[in-house]
Every structure is written in structure tokens, then in C-alpha cells.
Amino acid sequence: MQIYENGGRTNRKPSCSYCRNPDHRAKDCPQAPLDWAYWQQRQIPPHEPAQHWWKQPRYWGEWYTKCEAVIIKQKEWAAKQAQPKTARKAKARKCGFCGSLDHNRRACPTMRQFIADCYKANENWRRAAYKTLVEDHGIYVGAAIKVKESRHYGSGKPVPQVALVTDVNFDKLNLLCARSGYDGFNQLLEVTVNVNGHSTGLQFYNRGWRDTTPTTAQERSFTACFARQGYHSLDYVSSISNNSTPLDPSWITDYRDAFDWLAKKRSLEQLTEMGITDLVETWKERGEV
Numbered sequence: 285m286q287i288y289e290n291g292g293r294t295n296r297k298p299s300c301s302y303c304r305n306p307d308h309r310a311k312d313c314p315q316a317p318l319d320w321a322y323w324q325q326r327q328i329p330p331h332e333p334a335q336h337w338w339k340q341p342r343y344w345g346e347w348y349t350k351c352e353a354v355i356i357k358q359k360e361w362a363a364k365q366a367q368p369k370t371a372r373k374a375k376a377r378k379c380g381f382c383g384s385l386d387h388n389r390r391a392c393p394t395m396r397q398f399i400a401d402c403y404k405a406n407e408n409w410r411r412a413a414y415k416t417l418v419e420d421h422g423i424y425v426g427a428a429i430k431v432k433e434s435r436h437y438g439s440g441k442p443v444p445q446v447a448l449v450t451d452v453n454f455d456k457l458n459l460l461c462a463r464s465g466y467d468g469f470n471q472l473l474e475v476t477v478n479v480n481g482h483s484t485g486l487q488f489y490n491r492g493w494r495d496t497t498p499t500t501a502q503e504r505s506f507t508a509c510f511a512r513q514g515y516h517s518l519d520y521v522s523s524i525s526n527n528s529t530p531l532d533p534s535w536i537t538d539y540r541d542a543f544d545w546l547a548k549k550r551s552l553e554q555l556t557e558m559g560i561t562d563l564v565e566t567w568k569e570r571g572e573v
Contacts, residue, residue: 302354320351423449423523469560
């Protein structure tokens with residue numbers, strides 16, 4: 285899952301909401317007070333903010349409003365820091381995963397069961413993904429396949445070409461490939477091919493954002509395992525040769541650490557809201573697609 289591969293971070297690096305400097309946050313921004321001093325004199329700040337469009341007169345109002353909001357936030361933060369600290373009442377400890385008052389997360393039987401279910405679901409998903417990619421469609425490093433340019437209006441009928449598969453991100457493929465969404469948890473299928481000396485990504489179904497229902501057998505087989513894919517200039521057509529060397533059997537049972545991490549970082553309630561528990565329930569009893 286992407287967030288696990290990124291060390292628990294989303295794709296966007298945190299930064300100051302005012303000047304976009306990654307070394308501090310808005311409550312500590314040294315640029316805002318400097319700009320605010322100019323605004324108080326009814327002058328346009330001469331400094332160069334990260335949002336370069338603010339220099340244009342039509343955005344001066346937005347610049348002023350943003351600067352004022354940051355100054356208010358900084359004053360509120362300073363006032364809060366100046367207040368004497370009060371002793372906080374001890375809260376009853378509870379399990380961070382299931383919420384029970386009888387144990388902590390480390391001893392949570394519900395979490396242990398969830399992790400075991402994740403392992404089983406991921407194994408079932410990987411078996412189905414392997415069948416779809418390698419056995420049914422011949423997608424593995426070194427395979428020869430037919431591809432065609434993605435259809436564009438006015439481009440005419442695309443002509444199939446021969447491509448060589450040069451990379452497949454097998455090591456990162458996991459159960460959350462079957463989950464749609466853009467919150468940083470899902471993993472995309474990434475297949476790179478070489479056509480006439482040029483490397484590019486490959487897609488296996490080509491639908492606009494309005495089209496949500498698979499219409500062909502190939503689309504149904506891929507969308508059952510891969511809810512999302514990147515958008516690329518080449519479409520998969522068919523396999524030419526399928527003499528694949530099977531992946532090591534350990535591939536089916538690998539990638540467990542990510543689910544251990546997931547159970548430690550999110551509660552059962554959060555995982556349910558995200559639809560991950562339903563996904564696990566669906567795949568833990570499921571075999572090949």
C-alpha cells in the first residue's frame with residue numbers, strides 16, 4: 285500500500301500553508317508578520333511569496349485575507365502558549381484498536397484476528413492477481429505482448445504493435461489494489477513495456493471517468509483485482525508468448541508487514557469507515573477470480 289511504502293506519509297510533504305516552506309508551519313511562519321506590517325501601511329509586500337500569482341493585482345485581496353488569517357492564528361497560538369498549564373485528568377486507558385477497556389492494543393484479540401484475516405485475504409488476492417496477470421494475460425518481465433495506442437478522437441484506428449514487458453511491480457502488489465480511492469492507501473498496478481526502443485506504461489482497460497461498469501471479459505478480469513490503474517498511452521491487446529517462469533511460492537504469502545503496520549496505525553472503526561474491513565472480509569473467503 286502506498287502509505288506504507290512511503291513510511292506512513294501521504295504523497296504530499298507537509299509545509300507552511302502561507303509561504304509553502306517545508307521547514308515550519310503557519311503558526312511559526314516568519315514571513316507572514318513581515319507581509320502584515322506592509323499591509324497595515326496599505327502597501328503591497330515586496331517579498332516574494334510562494335504563491336507567485338499573488339503578485340498580480342487581482343489576487344491582492346486573497347493575499348491580504350490569507351495573511352490576516354495566519355496572523356490571527358499566530359496570536360491565538362501565542363496566547364495559548366502563555367497560559368499556565370493545567371494538570372490533565374487521567375483518562376481511562378482503552379485499546380486503541382477496538383476501544384475495549386479490558387486490554388491494550390498489544391493484547392487485543394480483535395486486532396490479532398483482523399491481522400490474520402488480512403494475511404488470508406491478501407494471499408487469496410495475490411493468487412487471483414497472479415492468475416489474471418501471468419497465467420491469463422502473459423504479463424511478466426520478458427514477455428512479448430501486443431499493444432496499441434490508446435484511442436483518441438481524430439487519431440484513426442490504432443494499429444497493434446509488439447512490445448516487451450520490462451518491469452512489473454509484483455513486490456508491491458497487495459490486497460488494497462482492489463480498493464478504489466485516492467487517500468494514499470491503495471496501490472496501482474504498474475507495468476512498463478518497451479516499444480521500438482521507447483519505454484512507457486501500459487493500461488489494461490480504457491474507460492472515461494463517466495464509465496464505471498466493465499464491459500468486456502478482459503475489463504472484468506482486471507477490475508476484479510485492480511480497482512485503479514494509471515492512465516497511459518498504450519493499451520494491452522493480447523499475449524504473444526506465455527512461457528512464464530512461476531514466481532517463487534513465497535510471493536503469495538509475502539507482504540505481511542504492511543498489514544501489521546496498518547493495524548497498529550489505524551483503529552477498527554477507522555478501517556471500517558475506509559471500507560478496508562469489508563474488503564478483507566470479501567477476499568479472505570475468496571480464491572481465484
